[in-house]
Amino acid sequence: MLPPRKRLLQVTTTYVRSFRQTPPQRRTIAGLSRQIPEQVKLNQVTVQLHSSPSATSSSSLKKEAIKLISKNLRVPNTHDAAVILASKNLTSWLDDDEFISKLLSSTTTASSSSSSRSLKIITAAVDQVPRYDRNGVFAPGEGISIFPVNESSVLLPDSLEKSSNNTKKPSLEFTIASLGFNGPLHVTVPLANTLFQNGKTHVLAASEWTQTQNEEGWSMKQKTEKVTQIINLPPFGTTVLDQQELGSLLSTSLIPLTIPRKIIAGLGNILRLVEGDSTEPTPASKELESIIPLLLKKRKEIPSFQEQSKQGGPIGVWALIIPKEVSSAVSIHDKYVPPINVKSYKSSGEWELAQVTSPYVGRLLSWGCQLRKILSGGGGWGTKQGLLSLDPETTFNSEEGNEDEDLESFIRSFKAEETNSGIVTPGSYVQFFAEGIYPRAYGQRAFHSRSSAYVLGTASEEEEGNQVQQRVGGDGSSWQVHTGLFGAVSCQGIYVETDTPEHLAKTKIDAPGTYVVMVPALPVAIKYEEDYMSVEEAARLKKLEDEERKNRIE
Numbered sequence: 001m002l003p004p005r006k007r008l009l010q011v012t013t014t015y016v017r018s019f020r021q022t023p024p025q026r027r028t029i030a031g032l033s034r035q036i037p038e039q040v041k042l043n044q045v046t047v048q049l050h051s052s053p054s055a056t057s058s059s060s061l062k063k064e065a066i067k068l069i070s071k072n073l074r075v076p077n078t079h080d081a082a083v084i085l086a087s088k089n090l091t092s093w094l095d096d097d098e099f100i101s102k103l104l105s106s107t108t109t110a111s112s113s114s115s116s117r118s119l120k121i122i123t124a125a126v127d128q129v130p131r132y133d134r135n136g137v138f139a140p141g142e143g144i145s146i147f148p149v150n151e152s153s154v155l156l157p158d159s160l161e162k163s164s165n166n167t168k169k170p171s172l173e174f175t176i177a178s179l180g181f182n183g184p185l186h187v188t189v190p191l192a193n194t195l196f197q198n199g200k201t202h203v204l205a206a207s208e209w210t211q212t213q214n215e216e217g218w219s220m221k222q223k224t225e226k227v228t229q230i231i232n233l234p235p236f237g238t239t240v241l242d243q244q245e246l247g248s249l250l251s252t253s254l255i256p257l258t259i260p261r262k263i264i265a266g267l268g269n270i271l272r273l274v275e276g277d278s279t280e281p282t283p284a285s286k287e288l289e290s291i292i293p294l295l296l297k298k299r300k301e302i303p304s305f306q307e308q309s310k311q312g313g314p315i316g317v318w319a320l321i322i323p324k325e326v327s328s329a330v331s332i333h334d335k336y337v338p339p340i341n342v343k344s345y346k347s348s349g350e351w352e353l354a355q356v357t358s359p360y361v362g363r364l365l366s367w368g369c370q371l372r373k374i375l376s377g378g379g380g381w382g383t384k385q386g387l388l389s390l391d392p393e394t395t396f397n398s399e400e401g402n403e404d405e406d407l408e409s410f411i412r413s414f415k416a417e418e419t420n421s422g423i424v425t426p427g428s429y430v431q432f433f434a435e436g437i438y439p440r441a442y443g444q445r446a447f448h449s450r451s452s453a454y455v456l457g458t459a460s461e462e463e464e465g466n467q468v469q470q471r472v473g474g475d476g477s478s479w480q481v482h483t484g485l486f487g488a489v490s491c492q493g494i495y496v497e498t499d500t501p502e503h504l505a506k507t508k509i510d511a512p513g514t515y516v517v518m519v520p521a522l523p524v525a526i527k528y529e530e531d532y533m534s535v536e537e538a539a540r541l542k543k544l545e546d547e548e549r550k551n552r553i554e
Helices: 010-021 058-072 088-094 097-107 286-300 324-329 349-366 399-414 461-466 535-553
Strands: 045-049 081-087 117-126 129-132 138-141 143-149 171-176 185-190 204-211 219-225 228-233 246-251 254-256 261-267 270-275 281-283 317-322 370-377 388-390 429-435 453-458 479-483 485-490 494-499 504-509 515-520
Touching (some): 045 485, 058 097, 081 088, 081 097, 081 129, 081 485, 088 117, 097 117, 097 204, 117 485, 129 143, 129 479, 129 485, 138 453, 143 485, 204 228, 254 349, 281 286, 286 429, 317 349, 317 388, 453 494
Parallel strands (some): 081 117, 171 228, 453 485
Antiparallel strands (some): 045 143, 045 479, 117 204, 129 138, 171 185, 204 219, 261 429, 317 429, 370 388, 453 515
């Protein structure tokens, strides 16, 4: 048993111990012990486009994509629906009935009876689809993500869809029935703006396709344009015997810049004063003004970073708002991830720190904390010195629907009362984070690309524009397949909400490279130990584990 220590993170113990005690073939997601049984069927697939859609013949790309998908995906006869998501540069493919028909024909078996088989197809254009990069990290990509489902249990009706009072914005809402420690989870992913692709603000449709014994292929019978769609993500597996419950994890590239600081003064979404090292009030941006220039300077000295353009800035900063009741419950003074040490900076340090930060931030978000991007601030003088403006948005509702909530939250902030809208409340805590970057050739893999996963994440607009490279796969193909992977990536951010009375959480997540990941969970919930391990100790043991794995491979 490890003795308790100051500034230690509870989750880190599970992170390291479960990783070391779990066989290599059963490890996944930042080292957390998640069993991936071999019998779990990979019933979803994502194909990633390597070359630009405009640089290659559309017909040849479609033919190649269908061939690759058919080798890695079958729509069981027990399934009567499917969800097809495409990155917005492939929006036109979703309106191509011939392409959809050939795709269905290649992934289904021909009807053996005189009666026709019917499939309901949900098609939607999202900013990007998820993929794995060379380090096993989730990243945005151009491509198609396909998920065969049962309509009755997965494609849930929206009571407001046909209502004249429906003010919802175009989006997909993914729900998970149970996540153990924090109950149901709802993740809203905004649809892509496809105005410059097809003249429409978005693409989301439900179509009915049929296949009979005497017909070749599938034919569309009807199609309905939609604004929203609720998708209930089911357990993995095709039968009751091999179904596995879902476990949810957060993967992020964020790294802490500061320790948690008590909020002394602020109003609305403006953070003014925090508690300094001497417990005296200090301008909110003062600590950031000293550490960010040093971090950027250290990054410029490392020539091997993968994201070269991010080395010199600008740098995005997020504030993790920790309500008073949460900080008291988790003893935030003793259980946080220490900030990056820029004085002893090394190229792999940001990557290693991000791996430890992910479970820490994920756990706090599930307890009702909120992640807020800093929109502006810093500098100034007099009463305006050090002010920071935080993103006030928390939900993906219409602006009209948020006015009453914003006014109520603003009034409550005067009384230093807690609110779920992210209004700055004196007495709460704030910890600042920045997007981490890692070396181009760093060999440590964070995820196992052979396991099943539902992935909903975020990317920057810069990533959206630059991620398609003019190259082809090692086999000459323009595509790369990621079996078992399904999901969507938004450049506008995703919106996460839980509705359990114990942990009511509602937050917007727009830090690039942050993903809500759902994987097959262990039959029993992960037990969080009572003893703790320092981040330095965790990193040391993780390094030993990597060396042991490398020696086994060699």
